[in-house]
Amino acid sequence: MSTVASAEFWAFVGVVSGIYTVLALGIQLEFGFAGLLNFGHVAFMAIGAYSMAILTVKAGLSMWLAAVLGILLAAASGLLLGLPTLRLRGDYFAIVTIAFSEIVRYVATNEDSLTGGSQGTINLSGPGAAAQYNGQWERFQAWLQQTLHIGAKDAAMLLVVWVVALGLTAALALAMRTPWGRVLKAVREDEDVAASLGKNVLAYKLQALALGSAAAGLAGCLYAWQFSFFSPDDFAPLLTFFAWMIVILGGLGRTFAVPVGALAFGLVFAGTRFFDFAPFSYFDSAERAYLRLIVIGLLIILLVLFRPWGLLGRRQEALLE
Amino acid sequence: MLLQLLANGLVAGAVVAIAAVGVSLLYGILRLVNFAFGDLMTLGAFVGVYANVAGGIPIAAATVVAMAATAALSVALEYVLWRPLRARGARFMSLFLASIGLALILRQAILLVAGPQPRSFDVDPYKVYVLGDIRLSVGQALAFLVAVAAIVVVGLLLGLTTTGRSMRAVADDRALASVAGIHTARIVVLTWILAGLLAGLAGVLAGLVQSSFDPNFGFALLLPTFAAVVLGGIGSAYGALAGGLLLGLATELSTWHGFLGGVDPVYKPVVAFVVLIAALLLRPQGLLGRAVRAA
Amino acid sequence: MSGPPILEVRGVSRRFGGLWAVDSASLSVERGSITSLIGPNGAGKSTLFNIVSGFLRPDSGSVLFEGRAITGRPPHRIAQAGLVRTFQTPRALARLTVLDNLLLATPCHPGERLGRLLLAPGAARRRERQAVERARDLLRLVRLERHADDLAGVLSGGQRKLLDLGRALMAEPRLVLLDEPMAGVNPVVRNQLLEHIARVREELGVTFFFVEHDLEAVMRASDQVVVMSQGRVIASGPPSTIRSQAAVLDAYLGAGP
Numbered sequence: 001m002s003t004v005a006s007a008e009f010w011a012f013v014g015v016v017s018g019i020y021t022v023l024a025l026g027i028q029l030e031f032g033f034a035g036l037l038n039f040g041h042v043a044f045m046a047i048g049a050y051s052m053a054i055l056t057v058k059a060g061l062s063m064w065l066a067a068v069l070g071i072l073l074a075a076a077s078g079l080l081l082g083l084p085t086l087r088l089r090g091d092y093f094a095i096v097t098i099a100f101s102e103i104v105r106y107v108a109t110n111e112d113s114l115t116g117g118s119q120g121t122i123n124l125s126g127p128g129a130a131a132q133y134n135g136q137w138e139r140f141q142a143w144l145q146q147t148l149h150i151g152a153k154d155a156a157m158l159l160v161v162w163v164v165a166l167g168l169t170a171a172l173a174l175a176m177r178t179p180w181g182r183v184l185k186a187v188r189e190d191e192d193v194a195a196s197l198g199k200n201v202l203a204y205k206l207q208a209l210a211l212g213s214a215a216a217g218l219a220g221c222l223y224a225w226q227f228s229f230f231s232p233d234d235f236a237p238l239l240t241f242f243a244w245m246i247v248i249l250g251g252l253g254r255t256f257a258v259p260v261g262a263l264a265f266g267l268v269f270a271g272t273r274f275f276d277f278a279p280f281s282y283f284d285s286a287e288r289a290y291l292r293l294i295v296i297g298l299l300i301i302l303l304v305l306f307r308p309w310g311l312l313g314r315r316q317e318a319l320l321e
Numbered sequence: 322m323l324l325q326l327l328a329n330g331l332v333a334g335a336v337v338a339i340a341a342v343g344v345s346l347l348y349g350i351l352r353l354v355n356f357a358f359g360d361l362m363t364l365g366a367f368v369g370v371y372a373n374v375a376g377g378i379p380i381a382a383a384t385v386v387a388m389a390a391t392a393a394l395s396v397a398l399e400y401v402l403w404r405p406l407r408a409r410g411a412r413f414m415s416l417f418l419a420s421i422g423l424a425l426i427l428r429q430a431i432l433l434v435a436g437p438q439p440r441s442f443d444v445d446p447y448k449v450y451v452l453g454d455i456r457l458s459v460g461q462a463l464a465f466l467v468a469v470a471a472i473v474v475v476g477l478l479l480g481l482t483t484t485g486r487s488m489r490a491v492a493d494d495r496a497l498a499s500v501a502g503i504h505t506a507r508i509v510v511l512t513w514i515l516a517g518l519l520a521g522l523a524g525v526l527a528g529l530v531q532s533s534f535d536p537n538f539g540f541a542l543l544l545p546t547f548a549a550v551v552l553g554g555i556g557s558a559y560g561a562l563a564g565g566l567l568l569g570l571a572t573e574l575s576t577w578h579g580f581l582g583g584v585d586p587v588y589k590p591v592v593a594f595v596v597l598i599a600a601l602l603l604r605p606q607g608l609l610g611r612a613v614r615a616a
Numbered sequence: 617m618s619g620p621p622i623l624e625v626r627g628v629s630r631r632f633g634g635l636w637a638v639d640s641a642s643l644s645v646e647r648g649s650i651t652s653l654i655g656p657n658g659a660g661k662s663t664l665f666n667i668v669s670g671f672l673r674p675d676s677g678s679v680l681f682e683g684r685a686i687t688g689r690p691p692h693r694i695a696q697a698g699l700v701r702t703f704q705t706p707r708a709l710a711r712l713t714v715l716d717n718l719l720l721a722t723p724c725h726p727g728e729r730l731g732r733l734l735l736a737p738g739a740a741r742r743r744e745r746q747a748v749e750r751a752r753d754l755l756r757l758v759r760l761e762r763h764a765d766d767l768a769g770v771l772s773g774g775q776r777k778l779l780d781l782g783r784a785l786m787a788e789p790r791l792v793l794l795d796e797p798m799a800g801v802n803p804v805v806r807n808q809l810l811e812h813i814a815r816v817r818e819e820l821g822v823t824f825f826f827v828e829h830d831l832e833a834v835m836r837a838s839d840q841v842v843v844m845s846q847g848r849v850i851a852s853g854p855p856s857t858i859r860s861q862a863a864v865l866d867a868y869l870g871a872g873p
Contacts, residue, residue: 085598088605091354095551096601098544099594110587179719179727179744182712186720189709196669196703197721197787198695199728207730241421248418253711283433290429297429300422304415305406 009270011154017266018161019222021259023239024246025168026215031244032253033176034208035188036086037094039240040101041216044074046108046235048217049224050115056133057124063136067221074217075210082209086202101237108232120231121224134228161222165259168215173255184208185253249303251310261310268296326573328455334569335468336526340542341549341561342475343519348555350491350512351403352413356420358520359543360427363536365391365524367431370440380442380463380529388521395517396510398423403513424540431536439533442525446532460529468526472562475519479558484511489558545572545590548597554607563608571596620683622647622791622823623699628667628677629847637663639847640677645791645840650817650824652834655844661827662704664844665793669701670694681791696723700784701793704827706776706800710769714760717768717779718751719744721786751786757812758782759805774800781809785816794826798833810837835859 023045030036051070055061061069085096108115116123116131124131144156175181183204186194191201224230242265250261269292283291303310340362347355355361369387372378378386406419444459457465479485491508527542528534549568553560575584575592584592601607621644630638638660645651653661666672668679670691678687686694695701700721709717725747726732727740755761758778763771771779777800784792798806810833816822828834834841835855843851843858851861 084602088601091555092551092601092605092607094354095547096594096598099548099597102544103591103594106588106591110585178733179722179725179740180730180733182716182720183728185712185716186709189711190707192671192691192703193707193709194720195671195691196695196701197783198692198700198723199720200690200692245418245421248414252414287433290433293429294426294433297422297425300425301402301419304411304419304422305409308409308411308415 008152008154011152011158013266013270014158014263015154015161015226017259017262018158018165019219019226020242020246020265021165021262022161022168022222023216023219024243024250024258024262025165025172025255026212026219027243027247028253028255028258029172029184029215030208030212032247032255033181033188034184034205035090036205036208036212037090038097038209038212039094039237039244040081040097040099040104041212041243042235042237042239043097043101043104044078044213044216045220045223045239046101046104046232047077047213048074048220049230049235050108050121050220051217052221053121053124053131053133053224053230054114056136057121057131063133066133070221071214071217074220075214078209078213079206082206086205086209098237101235101240105232105235108235115232118232120229120234122229132228134225137225137228157226161226164218164222165262168218169255169259176255245300249300249310254310257310268299322454323574323577323579324454325456326577327570328452328457329461330570330573331566332457332461332465332468332530332569333573334566335465335472336523336530336565337542337545337549337569338562338565339468339471339475339519339526340523340546341553341565342472342558343516343523344546345550345553345555345558345561346488346512346519347516348550349558350488351509353403353416354413354420355516356417356543357423357427358516358546359539359541360424360431361391361395361517361520361539362524362527362542363431363534363539364394364427365521366528366534366539367435367440367524367536368521369525370442370528371435373443374440380444380525383442384467384522384525387525388518391521391524392514392517395513395520399510399513428536428540435536437535439535440528441533442529444529444532458532460532464526464529467522471519471522475515476559476562478515484508488512488515545593548593551607552597552600554609557607557609560607560609567608568593568596619647621645622682623668623825624680625664625668626678626680628664628674628679630663630667630672630674636847638667638674641844641847641849642677643842643849643852645823645825648817648821648823649839650813650837651826651840651842652838653825653827653842653844654829654831654834658846659844660847661844662795663847665701665795665827669699669793695787695789698790699793700787700789700791702780702784702795702797704795706773706780708768708771708776708779710767712768713765714755714768714771714779715748715751715764718754718783718786719747721783722747722751723788754782754786757785758809772800774802774805777801778805778809789822791823791825794824796827796829798828798830806833813837 023041027038027041030038048070051073052063052066055066055069056063081097081100085093088096109118111117112123121133122130141153141156144150144160145153150156150159176184183194183199186199187201187204195201223234246261246265247258249264250257340358344355344358347353347358365387368390369383372383372386373380376383402419402423406416411419442460446458448459450457450459450462479489487508488511491505524539527538531538545568549564550561551564552568553562553564572589572593576586576589577583623645625641625643628638628641629636641660641664653664655661663672667674670686670689670693673688678685680686681694681697681699686697686699709720712720722743725740725743726736727744733740752761752764755764758781760775760778760782763775768776768779777797781794781797784794798809801809813824814837817824838855841853841855841858842849851858
């Protein structure tokens with residue numbers, strides 16, 4: 001391998017991994033614990049990010065308040081989606097969630113006046129003005145750097161993202177040890193048994209979906225703050241699949257595996273950037289991007305073939321599925 | 322105007338219907354939600370366009386080449402990927418993930434070889450067939466005729482031939498079919514061949530209808546395809562056909578100004594999804610699907 | 617065993633396709649009794665259980681539990697009202713521990729509701745402690761205490777049946793519907809369980825209604841026997857009466873294996 005990239009690059013990888021951790025924790029809750037097949041997860045990330053940006057720029061709210069509202073809106077959207085559709089059988093629900101996420105992306109792309117359209121949030125104040133929602137965040141970051149004597153801006157972002165990510169990981173792990181978590185797991189294993197013991201299965205599924213969507217909304221806000229500008233294409237279905245992959249690669253139902261899976265994923269994704277040796281050296285950079293994804297695709301297949309319970313999952317549990 | 326929309330809808334719907342049958346068969350017989358199907362369609366379109374434009378052969382022959390390519394790849398993958406996975410006891414989640422990995426590989430490979438620029442088949446873009454009030458491009462007309470023919474053939478195959486009936490039997494109840502003496506391993510390979518052929522055909526036809534396409538278009542088509550399968554009722558190939566046609570029609574007709582002013586054409590895919598969601602709320606098992614019993 | 621019946625099924629019918637799985641079935645179960653439901657395979661017993669417990673809607677007829685109509689109500693509400701059922705195939709929650717399987721059945725657990733859990737964690741913890749004690753007692757009863765912390769998926773078929781039974785009892789029901797609770801369980805354990813069921817009935821007044829194929833056990837242990845055949849209830853009464861009724865013999869001999 002050629003020269004290792006700068007610290008800034010790896011800090012960036014770390015931040016993105018952290019954001020993915022938060023996103024993937026939502027999937028861990030929804031699928032790993034409650035058994036829901038939500039393939040539209042990225043839509044709630046978009047709702048969180050866009051709500052925050054729109055409320056800040058257009059409604060003039062404090063960015064922090066807008067972020068909280070964005071997360072709540074994401075959760076509410078999850079509830080709204082789930083109420084009529086969670087009664088459907090699992091695979092139908094999955095298709096409907098994909099449909100929902102595409103609808104969200106379509107609305108974001110085409111409702112220029114609301115979302116800035118395909119050009120993204122820079123367009124939120126209308127053409128000619130470069131809208132920014134990030135002011136308060138920048139100030140917060142600067143304050144953090146000063147207070148904690150951190151030099152680099154990236155380091156501050158890295159710290160914030162991972163404090164949030166690890167905090168959420170711990171919270172989820174704790175939640176799943178409670179009786180509430182136990183009911184969720186029962187719903188995943190056998191809805192009929194859960195119902196026969198007096199559990200309102202639909203209510204629990206809705207709670208999981210709402211909370212998972214809130215996590216996605218939070219990931220959306222973090223994403224928005226990291227990149228200070230975004231557009232609908234940033235929320236492609238591919239992100240949902242990456243979140244799913246992280247959860248499954250780490251090990252289904254193993255909460256602490258999520259940050260590990262996200263980091264591994266980030267490292268593989270970024271690390272393949274440095275494959276300078278043959279046969280990679282024969283391709284130009286655009287082509288190498290394709291190759292990297294091929295490598296990732298191959299890795300997924302190999303993992304599914306040889307270690308389907310994930311890096312940190314328990315073999316026994318996978319066999320009992 | 323309305324008739325034109327109807328025609329457009331039927332054309333688009335017929336193409337989706339073909340893809341939907343392929344997806345439906347794979348799910349019904351192999352319990353596999355194949356996310357790589359869209360990219361398989363893209364492969365078909367690209368092989369077809371290379372044969373047609375670079376190779377200079379006429380579209381009909383190019384289509385056959387494309388279908389052969391996708392069918393061959395599908396069978397190869399059955400031996401290299403799907404069979405080993407099933408032998409390891411892979412269930413829904415593992416199969417699904419593997420298909421995502423496969424989709425990634427396929428699409429990136431196409432991008433690598435062909436590059437991201439859009440392609441077109443060698444048809445006269447200005448030529449238009451006029452039938453009364455309806456105008457159809459060469460691509461649309463061709464695609465529609467072939468699609469209808471293919472639908473009829475597939476319908477007959479599934480309904481009248483022993484193989485077809487065996488396929489439906491296996492889709493209904495694999496264990497029972499096995500006991501009844503239907504050779505499931507053979508049916509599996511035949512299913513892949515048929516699904517592969519349909520994917521290649523759907524890809525070429527979609528490329529003709531769209532008049533220009535890039536390596537991402539297959540996946541974009543996959544979602545309406547899934548919608549058609551679900552609308553028609555998972556497990557029913559005929560349902561998939563009906564679902565595809567219905568969605569195509571609904572999507573196009575929704576832009577008619579007589580329908581509440583008409584939906585903005587940009588939102589056509591959204592219409593498809595809304596139709597799907599509404600239909601499922603009214604009839605959760607899909608049009609021709611069977612209701613699932615509780616407990 | 618006095619007072620109005622705890623369960624009344626009135627003219628319940630349900631068809632699948634062209635077949636009437638349950639055909640105008642009527643029966644009543646006396647409070648505090650041990651009642652068995654017998655009949656050849658395909659008689660509609662499980663379908664009836666599904667209808668009574670809310671997992672299936674009848675096409676016609678009504679079901680009353682403790683005098684109140686429960687027809688068509690969602691299964692979890694019926695369970696909360698005190699009617700708990702087990703399933704014909706053992707349904708252990710494989711990836712939960714055996715203990716967790718039982719704890720799941722704890723009625724009125726504040727720790728299971730997100731709101732109460734966050735606002736009153738102490739109450740949740742107390743209930744959980746109580747529940748664990750009770751669960752361990754029940755595990756001892758069904759001879760599964762050694763497996764308390766194992767994943768339920770490692771249990772054998774017979775052991776899973778016992779788990780189902782323990783779980784049903786854990787829910788503190790007033791009526792328990794047991795669908796072939798003793799299938800695959802060895803005779804010694806089976807007798808102990810029947811004894812325990814009798815004791816629970818004596819001490820707590822819990823009513824038991826079960827489907828069982830072991831006719832000897834049925835005749836010995838039940839106060840009341842209901843016979844179904846081809847979706848209909850063809851006889852109902854104390855074991856001695858049923859034993860001698862020709863119709864019953866016909867159903868068993870005529871319907872074949």
